[in-house]
Amino acid sequence: xxxxxxxxxxxxxxxxxxxxxxxxxxxxxxxxxxxxxxxxxxxxxxxxxxxxxxxxxxxxxxxxxxxxxxxxxxxxxxxxxxxxxxxxxxxxxxxxxxxxxxxxxxxxxxxxxxxxxxxxxxxxxxxxxxxxxxxxxxxxxxxxxxxxxxxxxxxxxxxxxxxxxxxxxxxxxxxxxxxxxxxxxxxxxxxxxxxxxxxxxxxxxxxxxxxxxxxxxxxxxxxxxxxxxxxxxxxxxxxxxxxxxxxxxxxxxxxxxxxxxxxxxxxxxxxxxxxxxxxxxxxxxxxxxxxxxxxxxxxxxxxxxxxxxxxxxxxxxxxxxxxxxxxxx
Amino acid sequence: xxxxxxxxxxxxxxxxxxxxxxxxxxxxxxxxxxxxxxxxxxxxxxxxxxxxxxxxxxxxxxxxxxxxxxxxxxxxxxxxxxxxxxxxxxxxxxxxxxxxxxxxxxxxxxxxxxxxxxxxxxxxxxxxxxxxxxxxxxxxxxxxxxxxxxxxxxxxxxxxxxxxxxxxxxxxxxxxxxxxxxxxxxxxxxxxxxxxxxxxxxxxxxxxxxxxxxxxxxxxxxxxxxxxxxxxxxxxxxxxxxxxxxxxxxxxxxxxxxxxxxxxxxxxxxxxxxxxxxxxxxxxxxxxxxxxxxxxxxxxxxxxxxxxxxxxxxxxxxxxxxxxxxxxx
Numbered sequence: 001x002x003x004x005x006x007x008x009x010x011x012x013x014x015x016x017x018x019x020x021x022x023x024x025x026x027x028x029x030x031x032x033x034x035x036x037x038x039x040x041x042x043x044x045x046x047x048x049x050x051x052x053x054x055x056x057x058x059x060x061x062x063x064x065x066x067x068x069x070x071x072x073x074x075x076x077x078x079x080x081x082x083x084x085x086x087x088x089x090x091x092x093x094x095x096x097x098x099x100x101x102x103x104x105x106x107x108x109x110x111x112x113x114x115x116x117x118x119x120x121x122x123x124x125x126x127x128x129x130x131x132x133x134x135x136x137x138x139x140x141x142x143x144x145x146x147x148x149x150x151x152x153x154x155x156x157x158x159x160x161x162x163x164x165x166x167x168x169x170x171x172x173x174x175x176x177x178x179x180x181x182x183x184x185x186x187x188x189x190x191x192x193x194x195x196x197x198x199x200x201x202x203x204x205x206x207x208x209x210x211x212x213x214x215x216x217x218x219x220x221x222x223x224x225x226x227x228x229x230x231x232x233x234x235x236x237x238x239x240x241x242x243x244x245x246x247x248x249x250x251x252x253x254x255x256x257x258x259x260x261x262x263x264x265x266x267x268x269x270x271x272x273x274x275x276x277x278x279x280x281x282x283x284x285x286x287x288x289x290x291x292x293x294x295x296x297x298x299x300x301x302x303x304x305x306x307x308x309x310x311x312x313x314x315x316x317x318x319x320x321x322x323x324x325x326x327x328x329x
Numbered sequence: 330x331x332x333x334x335x336x337x338x339x340x341x342x343x344x345x346x347x348x349x350x351x352x353x354x355x356x357x358x359x360x361x362x363x364x365x366x367x368x369x370x371x372x373x374x375x376x377x378x379x380x381x382x383x384x385x386x387x388x389x390x391x392x393x394x395x396x397x398x399x400x401x402x403x404x405x406x407x408x409x410x411x412x413x414x415x416x417x418x419x420x421x422x423x424x425x426x427x428x429x430x431x432x433x434x435x436x437x438x439x440x441x442x443x444x445x446x447x448x449x450x451x452x453x454x455x456x457x458x459x460x461x462x463x464x465x466x467x468x469x470x471x472x473x474x475x476x477x478x479x480x481x482x483x484x485x486x487x488x489x490x491x492x493x494x495x496x497x498x499x500x501x502x503x504x505x506x507x508x509x510x511x512x513x514x515x516x517x518x519x520x521x522x523x524x525x526x527x528x529x530x531x532x533x534x535x536x537x538x539x540x541x542x543x544x545x546x547x548x549x550x551x552x553x554x555x556x557x558x559x560x561x562x563x564x565x566x567x568x569x570x571x572x573x574x575x576x577x578x579x580x581x582x583x584x585x586x587x588x589x590x591x592x593x594x595x596x597x598x599x600x601x602x603x604x605x606x607x608x609x610x611x612x613x614x615x616x617x618x619x620x621x622x623x624x625x626x627x628x629x630x631x632x633x634x635x636x637x638x639x640x641x642x643x644x645x646x647x648x649x650x651x652x653x654x655x656x657x658x
Contacts, residue, residue, distance in 0.1 A: 050640050193519050275644060287617065290656055291612070305608065311381065315607040319615055
């Protein structure tokens, strides 16, 4: 390894050459709230943007206790064996401090973390879901530029973050526990309908029969309530991450899905949609921030909101007055 | 009836006094794209806003062929018999011209339309879903001010409009066909998970057994994939709108739901949230409109979007440049 990179071009070259420290440092820069660091981070992104977008992006979620870490480690090790290079990123808006998050903790996925062709990154610290999502998208670009061809985005399962993660990946996988019913209360409303595939984990030992029943029940529920989408029908599989069983089948499902999306042109269309959606998400955040930090708006907004809530004013009149305050400067 | 109202105050008084022509005319004013008419419409809303918010608001959707009109007419006639005054509003963003929409067509719900205590309003014409939704919210305020204590918002079932309608009503009802499987393909993804209740319609004659199976299947699916929400678990009922069977049970479900939401304070909280969400929806629409109609932004936006789609530029850089163009005037 040469000297530590300093310019955006040096970072680009080091990341391309497989310098893991440079990659980790670049991610830290794009996550930074310090203006000069964030500016360098953005310059690095501009340097590498053309080399991104070719990895297989898989989002994974599941209720507490489902064995997400064990599953992701098993899937990651399987993929390394197949010759892939695997990056794992975590989205956890509840995480209070960098490095202290539940997801991506260094004591998790120890075997995977030691492998040269794997890269594990904990969740960016705190902030809004929108902010965490943007930083995860940026980290995804950097690991793709570093040649990782499978990116796993892990989400903590608090509902809203699943919608965001599903919108930035190619395949969204939901892990389930065997047995159904109460144990499954941890799955948030709407998450199942985002899934391109479900996997009942812990299908081993005494739980094997229960896992098969759960698999059948969910396949029945999906067939019933979810319309088939052109080119792909979500499937429900069973696996045991602990014993490494069924992991190959999960990956076959992901690659089959990708082949179908590629053949239909849907993948390219989705990547363009994702890029444009990301731009618009940034624009909306930026517009809202400019609006809310406008002194005239900030001074009057709470009062307008109260009047609207108490039916003293229509939302229409309040919006018109507030927008006039904003656009008049 | 006195002279036709002209000022906002006269409209308010006429609407309060049960003048149906004044009510219909006021809704036309708030729907108008002509500046002077829309301004008068907004003044009328300001006059009546304090008298709104007490009706039971029920959203109803279902796949084509489920018998939505027959069901809504049966429910409406039942409610009239119970002493209620019932307004039916339609949300149909696909509707090309006023009066020509599929929903709210005058040949539908003929018996209900002839009743003095019922008011049926077709979908506002064309425009974006957001625009149609805003105008439906405004029509809802006007019919509430006119003393209609049950407002049924009918939606055509094209997916996105259900999310919007569910957010503006107290109870969201999804109608199903007996038999499951292929016939149900018309239900869009995510709609079932919005439901506070499901009703399998056409549970009569030869379809009765199939309806019961569908009822059980969906109750099973809902129990499986949807977590219970505090205070309310969605139910699945069967009914025959044609024979008027099961309609009373549907209304019992709606009132029981309302009693629970009122007791827990959830209804009041939801009304405040709805009002604030409406304000923010108007603000976001307004900000986006101001942004997109800004000459500097409009001139460069297509090129930035293309560069982002083709990975020649990061969304971050594009958003920053565009926002600077906008905020610098």
